[in-house]
Amino acid sequence: MQEKTYTFYQDVYDVARQIPKGRVTSYGAIAKYLGMARSSRMVGYAMNGAHSMVDIPAHRVVNRNGLLTGKHHFETPFRMQELLEQENIKVEEDQIIDFKELYWDPLVELKL
DNA sequence: GTGCTGACTGCAG
DNA sequence: ACTGCAGCCAGCA
Numbered sequence: 001m002q003e004k005t006y007t008f009y010q011d012v013y014d015v016a017r018q019i020p021k022g023r024v025t026s027y028g029a030i031a032k033y034l035g036m037a038r039s040s041r042m043v044g045y046a047m048n049g050a051h052s053m054v055d056i057p058a059h060r061v062v063n064r065n066g067l068l069t070g071k072h073h074f075e076t077p078f079r080m081q082e083l084l085e086q087e088n089i090k091v092e093e094d095q096i097i098d099f100k101e102l103y104w105d106p107l108v109e110l111k112l
Numbered sequence: 113g114t115g116c117t118g119a120c121t122g123c124a125g
Numbered sequence: 126a127c128t129g130c131a132g133c134c135a136g137c138a
Contacts, residue, residue, distance in 0.1 A: 026121095027120055028120065038120095038121080038122095041121085042133085043120080045120095045134090046136095051119095063121085069119050115138090117135105117137090118134105120132105122130105124128105125128085
């Protein structure tokens with residue numbers, strides 16, 4: 001087999017793109033799905049490039065606390081919250097309400 | 113090649 | 126219950 005010419009980013013984008021509407025996930029979940037649970041930071045870092053990819057709903061990806069840590073990286077810090085509200089997701093104080101209910105785990109949903 | 117950064121997470125106090 | 130610190134790895138200067 002040839003080495004994957006892809007970058008780690010592509011894998012992250014692929015998972016993020018599969019996040020269903022009205023659902024959210026955490027960086028750690030994606031990282032673990034990719035087999036890099038300890039590199040959850042890399043997921044967020046990778047999403048930095050996703051900013052250029054309109055196909056990547058980065059607003060659906062938050063930290064383990066359901067906090068919109070990456071909102072500051074959007075065009076405007078209010079953009080992320082508005083996008084979540086458009087998904088019928090309630091957000092208050094930059095934190096997702098009923099996060100555990102809206103939580104979408106690729107390990108459970110995609111489950112290799 | 114070496115070093116720093118970072119949209120995080122988990123454990124200890 | 127909350128706060129603080131250390132670990133982790135890919136990408137970029």
